[in-house]
Amino acid sequence: MNLLALAVPFFLVSLLVEIFVDWRRGTGYYRSNDAINSISAGVLSTTTGYFSKFVEWLIWGLVLKNFAIFDMPLDWFDFSARGILLWVIAAVAWDFCYYWQHRFGHEISVFWASHSVHHQSEDYNLSTALRQSSTSFFYSWIFYLPLFLVGFPIEVLITVGAANLLYQFWVHTQHIGRLGLLDRIMVTPSNHRVHHAQNERYIDKNYGGIFVLWDRAFGTFAEEADEEPVVFGVRKPLSNWNPFWANIQVFDYLLFDARRTRLWRDKIGIWFHRTGWRPADVEVLYPKRHTDLASFEKFDPQLTLARRRYVLGQFFVVILSSMMIAEGYVTGGAQAVLTPCVLLWVQLYALGLLNGGQTHAINVELVRLFVITPLGVLVLQLVGFISPLTTFGWAVLGAYIFGSFLWLRKS
Numbered sequence: 001m002n003l004l005a006l007a008v009p010f011f012l013v014s015l016l017v018e019i020f021v022d023w024r025r026g027t028g029y030y031r032s033n034d035a036i037n038s039i040s041a042g043v044l045s046t047t048t049g050y051f052s053k054f055v056e057w058l059i060w061g062l063v064l065k066n067f068a069i070f071d072m073p074l075d076w077f078d079f080s081a082r083g084i085l086l087w088v089i090a091a092v093a094w095d096f097c098y099y100w101q102h103r104f105g106h107e108i109s110v111f112w113a114s115h116s117v118h119h120q121s122e123d124y125n126l127s128t129a130l131r132q133s134s135t136s137f138f139y140s141w142i143f144y145l146p147l148f149l150v151g152f153p154i155e156v157l158i159t160v161g162a163a164n165l166l167y168q169f170w171v172h173t174q175h176i177g178r179l180g181l182l183d184r185i186m187v188t189p190s191n192h193r194v195h196h197a198q199n200e201r202y203i204d205k206n207y208g209g210i211f212v213l214w215d216r217a218f219g220t221f222a223e224e225a226d227e228e229p230v231v232f233g234v235r236k237p238l239s240n241w242n243p244f245w246a247n248i249q250v251f252d253y254l255l256f257d258a259r260r261t262r263l264w265r266d267k268i269g270i271w272f273h274r275t276g277w278r279p280a281d282v283e284v285l286y287p288k289r290h291t292d293l294a295s296f297e298k299f300d301p302q303l304t305l306a307r308r309r310y311v312l313g314q315f316f317v318v319i320l321s322s323m324m325i326a327e328g329y330v331t332g333g334a335q336a337v338l339t340p341c342v343l344l345w346v347q348l349y350a351l352g353l354l355n356g357g358q359t360h361a362i363n364v365e366l367v368r369l370f371v372i373t374p375l376g377v378l379v380l381q382l383v384g385f386i387s388p389l390t391t392f393g394w395a396v397l398g399a400y401i402f403g404s405f406l407w408l409r410k411s
């Protein structure tokens, strides 16, 4: 059961409701540039996932087939008391593994390089929940291997994994305050805000997915304190709205140090040390700038209203295209959606530059409109993803390209 695909309309409606509440209350928890960047990272993660998810499915399948200790047929997981109990055990066991996967994702440099994408937003709202990494496929599956060794069916584990991620959506909001006892048992908006903080006292806390009890058991729990409001984001700010760069930034920092340190032990070790650790020689030559939260300012490049509207308009095209691609993936698999995904990624890249007001953004957008889009459509026809365009189809495409061009010129 693909719970996450079914949840997309629910995500969109919830986001619109939160934006409306934010507007009515005048709380300012949403900025369109930050939200677009977060959702772009989510779209990138989903679409790159079409080409990377097979890694974990393959390994999990092989472990289950060859090394499972118990044989648990799928029909054990029915609506009987035993079936429900087994589902609960699988969900709790997954959440336990999630705790460790998430904790390592923060505390070991190379894993943090991947997971940091989820934390770069300096706002905190439901769009932050969609902000997911595109590179976590290289490590996250490792932490769930014990469940496959035990012998839980892959269908069950994929479902409880999706439910776990789905649960975490609602906790990304500032419109829900403290919830008393619940904040000490479950992952809630209050204790997950702490998890997204860059304040010293909140760093490396509250890793749980559904239950925060794991944090309390393993010493990583912290409550939201009235005297210290959460400052959201990461200590080395992204300062960029490019979703590709968001996925590369921390890998780039690590590579910088790995190339410059003299010892081979450090060149390799840096990737696996505790996050923040640096080789002594690079620390001396390239000292880190320490961030002062008292003077913290959110990254917020100013655009004209017309340009912001253009970005928003093209962003709706991204959302529509990603839904069509999701449909294409379900019916035709990864191979069928490669070309549309490339077109989408180019658009995400161009939008990121436009959103950040970068100087070459217009040129990139013009190349996308006049060269990459028509070429992409030709390839889509050649590979059979779409049927050959009729005159009307070409007219619609032309209207999109020239309409966008005129709008861009005016913005």
Ligand SMILES: [Zn+2]
Pocket: 102, 106, 115, 118, 119, 195
């Ligand atoms: Zn995290």
Ligand SMILES: [Zn+2]
Pocket: 118, 128, 129, 172, 192, 196
């Ligand atoms: Zn989160």
